[in-house]
Amino acid sequence: MPSSVVNLTVNGREQEFLARPAESLLTSLRDRLGLMAAKRGCAQGSCGTCTVLVDDKPVMSCLVAVETIEAAEVRTLEGVADGERLDEVQQAFLDGFATQCGFCTAGMIMTAEALLAENPDPTHDEVVEAISGNVCRCTGYRAIVAAILDAAGRRK
Numbered sequence: 001m002p003s004s005v006v007n008l009t010v011n012g013r014e015q016e017f018l019a020r021p022a023e024s025l026l027t028s029l030r031d032r033l034g035l036m037a038a039k040r041g042c043a044q045g046s047c048g049t050c051t052v053l054v055d056d057k058p059v060m061s062c063l064v065a066v067e068t069i070e071a072a073e074v075r076t077l078e079g080v081a082d083g084e085r086l087d088e089v090q091q092a093f094l095d096g097f098a099t100q101c102g103f104c105t106a107g108m109i110m111t112a113e114a115l116l117a118e119n120p121d122p123t124h125d126e127v128v129e130a131i132s133g134n135v136c137r138c139t140g141y142r143a144i145v146a147a148i149l150d151a152a153g154r155r156k
């Protein structure tokens with residue numbers, strides 16, 4: 001099957017690679033670039049574990065054909081920390097026990113990053129609404145919502 005060349009900036013680094021027709025961004029990130037934080041859960045847009053930012057907007061990367069975002073800026077969880085230093089959202093998740101098995105965590109954090117970039121002081125309900133596309137089977141969501149609100153406070 002013919003492949004096409006795709007150029008993206010991923011976590012600040014320019015990347016050029018071959019992708020199959022209709023290959024998902026999630027597959028490109030995991031299988032071609034070795035970035036494994038975004039998870040393959042449902043692979044059909046239902047769980048949010050694959051959430052990354054494309055040009056600062058959260059997207060379910062399993063639903064995005066990578067050839068349609070040529071030259072975009074992609075950010076994944078691997079690009080959030082500053083070296084060894086976790087960012088406020090990551091640290092709040094850690095401190096607030098907002099992760100258990102961790103399968104949803106990368107997607108949750110990227111959704112939270114997008115929310116806080118757009119709305120630095122969200123209400124409880126706005127956080128709940130923002131993460132409504134991200135499924136967590138473990139935590140009951142309370143600790144996650146609290147961690148995102150805590151992160152907003154840390155950034156003030």
Ligand code: FES
Binds near residue numbers: 040042045047
């Ligand atoms: S793996 Fe993409 S939404 Fe579930």
Ligand code: FES
Binds near residue numbers: 101102103138139
């Ligand atoms: S921590 Fe297990 S799915 Fe969210």
